[in-house]
Every structure is written in C-alpha cells, then in structure tokens.
Amino acid sequence: MLHLCFHSFRKLLGEGLGSCSIDELQEIEKQLERSVGSVRARKTQVFKEQIQQLKEKEKTLVAENGRLSLKYGICPQPATKDQREKHPEPYAESSSPSNSEVETELFIGLPETRPRRISPT
Numbered sequence: 001m002l003h004l005c006f007h008s009f010r011k012l013l014g015e016g017l018g019s020c021s022i023d024e025l026q027e028i029e030k031q032l033e034r035s036v037g038s039v040r041a042r043k044t045q046v047f048k049e050q051i052q053q054l055k056e057k058e059k060t061l062v063a064e065n066g067r068l069s070l071k072y073g074i075c076p077q078p079a080t081k082d083q084r085e086k087h088p089e090p091y092a093e094s095s096s097p098s099n100s101e102v103e104t105e106l107f108i109g110l111p112e113t114r115p116r117r118i119s120p121t
Helices: 002-012 021-072 081-086
Strands: none
Touching: 002 021
16 A cells, blocks of 8 residues: 555656556646645635734734824824825824925045035025
8 A cells, every 4th residue: 555655646746657548647637736726725825814914913013103103202104095094093194394304415435535515504
C-alpha cells in the first residue's frame, strides 16, 4: 500500500508518467485541478480574514489617532476621502486656522559654498 501511495504521489509531481495511459493522465489532471481549486479557495479565505482583521485594526488606529490628537491639541493629518467617509468623527475640520509657514530650500555643496540668504525686513 505504501508503495502505491508513493507511486501515486510521484505521478502527482509529474514523475514516472511514461507508463501512464491517457485515461490515467486525465485522472491525474482532474485530481490536480481539484487540488488547485481547494488551495485557491483556502488562500482566498485567508486573504478575506486578513483584510477583515486589517480593517478592524485600521478603525482602532484611526480612533486612537483622533483621541491622541484631541488630547495633545494637535490637528489630525489630512485624511483621504475614503478615510473621511469611513470614520468622519476624527477628521472634523478644526476651528483654529493654521498659521505656520514652512520654508524649504535645497542646497548642494559644502556649507561655505552655499549662498547666504537675506531675510526680507
């Protein structure tokens, strides 16, 4: 029996097919297609479970981000349209206007070769 199982397993791996008839080859092919279908179904189920877990984690993190933003008086980062539709409460518009200005410049070279910036007065 063990010899038969090992021989069948080798055939499923595509080994030792030289002595197989067309009927045997078709049966092996059908068995492989069923096996692939089972593997794909399980993979899909695992992906769906992972997606659900990640959505729950996202919801928890968005809520925690909103709580921390309120606690520390920080305006939350701009959300995507999708995030605002899913979780509107943490992304409510702030009543205080942002008055911070950020100036960025890129300099290439050693510090002594950079042009001196003259600030407007």
